[in-house]
Amino acid sequence: MTPQQARELITDALSQVAPDADIGALAPDADFRDVLELDSLDFLNFVETLSDASGYRIDEDDYPEFATVASGVEFLAKRV
Incomplete structure (x- = not known):
């Protein structure tokens, strides 16, 4: 998985859990x-x-x- 794909998965999941939040500003x-x-x-x-x-x-x-989007992206990009 590329870092960009991982970032998209994380932001999509966050959007589902916190639909009113501005995830793009995070x-x-x-x-x-x-x-x-x-x-x-x-x-x-x-x-x-x-x-x-x-x-x-x-x-x-x-x-x-x-804990952060960046650390989650790094984790997923290395393992998936």
Whole structure:
């Protein structure tokens, strides 16, 4: 998976979890859980949506890799 494809999957998943948020204005290195005020259930929905879309199982041990869009892109680009 290319970084661009990973970024699109992440932003699409975030858009589904936080439909009213301006995902395009989100800084790549910002902690999107804080910025978008996602609670643990929202984050779990994000991870499940992203896992389904990417075809890659994202385990709980991998959750810290999705603190920012940039770190999530790097994780997916290396593994998928």
